[in-house]
Amino acid sequence: MTTVTMPLPVPVRLRPLTRGETAPVLEVFEGMSENSRFMRFLAPMPRLPGFMLRVLADPDQDRHVALVAAAGRRAVGIGRYVVIADQERTAEASFSVVDDYQGRGVGRMLLDALSAHAAERGICTLAFTVHPRNRRALALIRSAGAVTEYVDGVIEGRLPTCRDSLATAV
Template sequence: MDTPYEIRRATTAAELTAAQHLFDGPARQEWAARFLAAPGHLMLIAYVGAEAAGFVSGIEMLHPDKGTEMCLYELAVAERHRRRGIGRALAAALAAVARARGCYDMWVGVDTDNDPALATYRSAGARDEGRFAMLTWPFE
């Protein structure tokens, strides 16, 4: 049986820190406030009752010759709420926000062996663009 859920945009640092059990690590109040204050940054949270069951974060990226695209930065669903369509709904909700904001597309980087993530994004309408390499500059 599907669990009813509601997706809402986070507008306060308190909402972000209350959802930190879904993040890779603990949220910091000052970073949460900075995230929300930054233009083009947004987080949608799926609630089952009062519980934050999942989230998706997005960041608009703007370039002078391309316009604006949305980067799906991160998506997570609490283990006990997985396989109920929440991840797909969060990705689709972010895509709807991106369209409403005039973005020309939305993209996400995914490890090629992350089958659950690939299935979630494909079920939400994403298509595979082929191989992707990500290189980083760690500033430690």
């Protein structure tokens, strides 16, 4: 995977999260406020349960792809997608950015890299579930071309990644 650098005081680079690498997952989680955690996980999350840490730190970089955005040695964001079992061309995607890097392009960098990676693998739709009050995440996925709708208290978004899926995104 190529390295992407953002124009920030400390360059932010993307790299794959390796299997069993828990430190970046914890660092990003701990860098998020209570509200940011709620917006990301759609539930109160004062601490990251062990089972969830194990799942989040276990990408195979095939069906579960995870990228770390790092500013120097500090993990400032993580984006991921997981292929949906019965929908091989669709993956559920999410991203988390530490509070002091939100609104600085890290989420966009993660989203663009995940979209490109998914398209290369034939995954033509990234699906998102977003809290209706998470204005930044909604603005980000919509600006990337996601079609969104309100369903059962959350916003569901579908972002086409392959050229052939762009015409059918409605």
